[in-house]
Amino acid sequence: MPLLGIRVLGDPVLREETVLVDAITPALQALIDDMFETMHAARGVGLAAPQVGRAERVAVIEVDGQPHVLINPEIIEREGTLKWEEGCLSIPEIYGDVTRSKRVVVRAMNRDGHTFEIEGTELLGVCMQHEIDHLHGKLFIDHLSFLKRQKVMALWDAEKDQYPNFVRDISKEVHDDDDPAHDDERL
Ligand code: NI
Secondary structure, three states, X not given: OOOOOEEOOOOHHHHXXXXXXXXXXXXXXXXXXXXXXXXXXXXXXXXXXXXXXXXXOEEEEEEOOEEEEEEEEEEEEEEEEEEEEEEXXXXXXXOEEEEEEEEEEEEEEOOOXXXXXXXXXXXXXXXXXXXXXXXXXXXXXXXXXXXXXXXXXXXXXXXXXXXXXXXXXXXXXXXXXXXXXXXXOEO
């Protein structure tokens, strides 16, 4: 299974709406498997299809050792608010506090096409909200205040040149010096 190139901020695909999945095919399942492998290699906890240049409405998540596949996910309940420091595999090294719902219930299909509901709080809840945003062309920086977003974009200006054509090649990265404090924040 190949590692997929991760698209970074600036690639228009990250701003596109995804397309509902209407059939579970071997090709879709292969995409899901490659997304898990890519997410693991990037030390992330969530990855959505647009981040690997794809239009399918699919995201993968792994929180507390529990993998979840979300096909056509929808938030059907939300409650409360919380603030969480988020990062994104498509905006490496950039972090910011985002206000999210404290608890969400998501309905989705799994890798086999079965519909299920999953409740999430804390990291799982934040991650599901972050990945579902990706599936509608939205990024965590969109939730920041104007000033914070300007700060973040200035930092990104110094980062972005490492990613020619907006592609991040995980197979060439060395993660030894990453800050482990951010291990749970690469969504
Ligand atoms: Ni993300």
